[in-house]
Amino acid sequence: MNEQYIDAIHRYLSGSMDAAESEAFEAEMHANPTLKNDVEFERTLLAGIELAGDRALRNTIGTVHRNLKSEGFFQSNVSESPITIFHVSKSSIMKRILAIAAGLVAIAAGVFFFMQQDKPADPNTVFTQFYKPQEDVQRAQKIIASLESYGLAGVQTDTDTLKQALQLYEAGKYQESIALLKVFSQLHPDNDTAVYYLGVIHMSQEHYAKAIELLLPLSRSDASSLKNDALWNLGLCLLKTENGKEDARDAFLKLSKDNSYPNQRGAVAVLEQLFPE
Amino acid sequence: MDKSLTFESDNALLEGLRNSTPAAFEALYRRYYRMVAKQASDQGIPDAEAEDVFQEVLFILVRKVREADFTLTAKLSTFLFAIARNLILKKTGDKKEIATEETALFNLAGRQQPENLPDREMAEAQLDVVAGCLELLEDDCRRLLELSFYERRSQVEIAAEMGYSEAFVKVKKHRCLDYLRKHVKAHPLFKHLQNDAA
Numbered sequence: 297m298n299e300q301y302i303d304a305i306h307r308y309l310s311g312s313m314d315a316a317e318s319e320a321f322e323a324e325m326h327a328n329p330t331l332k333n334d335v336e337f338e339r340t341l342l343a344g345i346e347l348a349g350d351r352a353l354r355n356t357i358g359t360v361h362r363n364l365k366s367e368g369f370f371q372s373n374v375s376e377s378p379i380t381i382f383h384v385s386k387s388s389i390m391k392r393i394l395a396i397a398a399g400l401v402a403i404a405a406g407v408f409f410f411m412q413q414d415k416p417a418d419p420n421t422v423f424t425q426f427y428k429p430q431e432d433v434q435r436a437q438k439i440i441a442s443l444e445s446y447g448l449a450g451v452q453t454d455t456d457t458l459k460q461a462l463q464l465y466e467a468g469k470y471q472e473s474i475a476l477l478k479v480f481s482q483l484h485p486d487n488d489t490a491v492y493y494l495g496v497i498h499m500s501q502e503h504y505a506k507a508i509e510l511l512l513p514l515s516r517s518d519a520s521s522l523k524n525d526a527l528w529n530l531g532l533c534l535l536k537t538e539n540g541k542e543d544a545r546d547a548f549l550k551l552s553k554d555n556s557y558p559n560q561r562g563a564v565a566v567l568e569q570l571f572p573e
Numbered sequence: 574m575d576k577s578l579t580f581e582s583d584n585a586l587l588e589g590l591r592n593s594t595p596a597a598f599e600a601l602y603r604r605y606y607r608m609v610a611k612q613a614s615d616q617g618i619p620d621a622e623a624e625d626v627f628q629e630v631l632f633i634l635v636r637k638v639r640e641a642d643f644t645l646t647a648k649l650s651t652f653l654f655a656i657a658r659n660l661i662l663k664k665t666g667d668k669k670e671i672a673t674e675e676t677a678l679f680n681l682a683g684r685q686q687p688e689n690l691p692d693r694e695m696a697e698a699q700l701d702v703v704a705g706c707l708e709l710l711e712d713d714c715r716r717l718l719e720l721s722f723y724e725r726r727s728q729v730e731i732a733a734e735m736g737y738s739e740a741f742v743k744v745k746k747h748r749c750l751d752y753l754r755k756h757v758k759a760h761p762l763f764k765h766l767q768n769d770a771a
Binding site for chain 2 (some may be wrong): 299302341343345347352359363368468474
C-alpha cells in the first residue's frame with residue numbers, strides 16, 4: 297500500500313476531507329471492496345493505537361492516585377471543606393477558606409507528627425515528603441545556562457544535544473529527553489550530567505530499578521560534582537524498593553555526615569523519621 | 574516546597590497535562606480533589622466513587638486539551654469543575670454510565686457500533702490485539718505513532734519533539750505503521766487478512 301493511498305484513508309477516517317472529496321471517496325469504497333476492507337482495517341489500527349494511548353493515560357493517572365493514597369491524601373475528611381464546585385468564584389471567601397484549611401492542615405500535621413514521634417515512618421511516606429523533583433529541574437536550568445554552543449550556525453554540536461536534552465527534561469518531555477541523553481551518553485560515556493538526568497527521569501517515571509542502576513555508580517564517583525545529589529536520589533529510590541530500607545539508611549548516613557553537602561539536614565531528617573531512636 | 578506550586582500557571586499545567594506529566598496530575602489532585610470530592614459527597618456519592626470520578630475528570634481533561642482546536646477560554650479550574658459537575662450529575666441524575674475508553678473508541682468517523690454482542694466482543698478483541706502489537710514495536714516507533722494518532726500532534730511538533738526532520742517524520746510514520754500492520758495481520762484474529770500481509 298503506498299503512502300498516498302494510506303494518507304487518503306486516514307484523512308477520510310479523521311474527517312479531514314471536505315464534503316465533495318468525502319462523498320467521492322465513499323462512492324469509490326462502494327465500488328471497490330478492497331478499498332472498503334483497507335478502510336476498515338486502518339480504522340481498527342487507529343482505534344487500537346487510541347486504546348493503547350487511553351490505557352497508558354489511565355495508568356499514569358492511576359499511578360499518581362495510588363501514590364497519593366499511600367501518602368494518606370484521601371483519608372482527610374472532605375466535609376471539612378465548605379467549597380462547592382458550583383460556586384467557586386468569590387476569591388475573598390476562597391482566601392479565607394484556604395487560610396482556615398492551611399491552619400487545619402498545620403494542626404493535623406503537628407498532631408500527626410507528635411503521635412508518630414516514636415514510630416518509624418513508612419518509607420513511601422518519607423519518599424513523598426522528601427522527593428523534590430523541582431530541585432532537579434532548577435539544577436538543570438543552571439546547567440543549561442552554563443552550556444555554551446561552539447558550533448557553526450545550523451550545526452548541532454554535542455553540547456547542543458545535551459542542552460536540548462535538559463531543556464526537554466525541564467519542559468516535562470521525558471521520552472524525548474531520554475532519547476537525546478542516550479545519544480549523548482553513547483558519545484560521552486563518562487559525562488555525569490547525562491547519566492544523572494537519565495536516572496532522575498527514570499525516577500520521575502517511577503522506574504526505580506533503572507534509576508538505581510544509573511545513580512549507583514555516580515553516587516560512588518568522587519570525580520563527579522553530582523555525586524551527593526545522585527546519592528540522595530539513590531536513597532529515595534531505595535525506599536521504593538522491597539528490602540531497600542537498610543541500603544537507603546547507608547546512603548542517608550553518608551550524606552548526614554558530609555558537612556559539605558548542602559542538604560545535610562535533610563538527610564538527618566530522613567534518618568530520624570525512618571529510624572527514630 | 575509545596576508540590577501544588579510546581580506549576581505556576583495554567584499554561585504550564587496544560588503543557589504538563591498534554592505530556593501526561595505525573596507531577597501535573599498530582600498538582601491537580603492537590604488543588605482541586607477536595608472540592609470535587611465535597612461536591613460528590615453532597616450529591617450522595619461515596620468517597621471511593623468520588624476518587625473514581627476525579628480520575629475520570631483528569632482523563633477527560635487530558636483528552637480535551639489534546640484536541641487540535643482546543644483553546645482555554647476560561648481558567649483551567651473552571652473547565653475542570655465543569656467536567657466534574659457533568660460527571661457527578663451523570664452519576665446521580667439520569668444514571669447514565671460514564672463513557673469508557675472502549676465505547677469512546679467507536680466514535681471514529683463513520684463507524685457503526687456493533688449491535689450484537691459477539692461482533693462487539695470481536696471488535697474489542699481486535700483492538701486489544703492492535704494495542705498489544707504496539708508494544709512489540711521499538712520505543713521510537715511506538716512514541717511516533719502515539720504522537721501522530723493519539724495525541725494528534727502535527728508533523729512539525731513531532732519533528733521538534735523527536736529531533737527528526739519533518740520529511741523523516743512522514744517516512745518513519747509510514748514505516749512504523751507498516752511494522753504494526755505486519756504484526757497485527759499475523760495474529761489469528763486477523764487471519765482473513767493474512768494473504769495481504771506478505
